[in-house]
Amino acid sequence: MRTSPATRGLLVALLLLTACGAADGDEFLRADDGPSAGGAAGGAAGACLEGDPNCVDADLGGDAGAGDDVGFDIDIDAARQDAESMLGEPEDDVLERWEDVRLGRRGDEEMILTFDLRPGRKTIATEDDGTGTYRVVAVILETEDGSETFTAG
Known part of the structure; x- marks a missing residue:
């Protein structure tokens, strides 16, 4: 099957929007979505909204923002x-x-x-x-x- 360059471009754009989790710019990282924005521990806990199956937070090791000393002793x-x-x-x-x-x-x-x-x-x-x-x-x-x-x- 042959497709025109415009059709291929449209398909690529649709795939990119699908991979990003939404086709609507309003769905990305809204800080005003209430207590679940950014995860249960607040905005510092992650960038994904809680329960969003299209977003995966990176595991940076440890529990950043939980009051730990981030791996070093403080004098x-x-x-x-x-x-x-x-x-x-x-x-x-x-x-x-x-x-x-x-x-x-x-x-x-x-x-x-x-x-x-x-x-x-x-x-x-x-x-x-x-x-x-x-x-x-x-x-x-x-x-x-x-x-x-x-x-x-």
């Missing part, structure tokens, strides 16, 4: 010292120096962050110092029991 006193030492430092220097730091706010711009707890991770807030350099004005240190906030001044 909480050293982490507190690191957090305090970041205050007043330029944002770029802090982000280059530490791997366990994320930017939560730059001036008036709020960043989108996950709500998973990772003991030892630090989230910084920065403000322009008037010269165009953004400096750290607050650090939130995640601990096994929640979080601690450090502020400049």
Whole structure:
């Protein structure tokens, strides 16, 4: 049987849409679908909606976001010292120096962050110092029991 290039293209497109689980763009990863969005443990648990037979979450090993220490021991006193030492430092220097730091706010711009707890991770807030350099004005240190906030001044 011969098919035209347009027919072959249409068949490929239909196969791709079927493989992705839906032909309607509204079905993909909606965060407002209620408590089952992203799995039972919330959006950080996975990208698939609970019970969706057309989606398979990758098993990354362990239970990310469940408050575990993600495979390393945390020296909480050293982490507190690191957090305090970041205050007043330029944002770029802090982000280059530490791997366990994320930017939560730059001036008036709020960043989108996950709500998973990772003991030892630090989230910084920065403000322009008037010269165009953004400096750290607050650090939130995640601990096994929640979080601690450090502020400049």
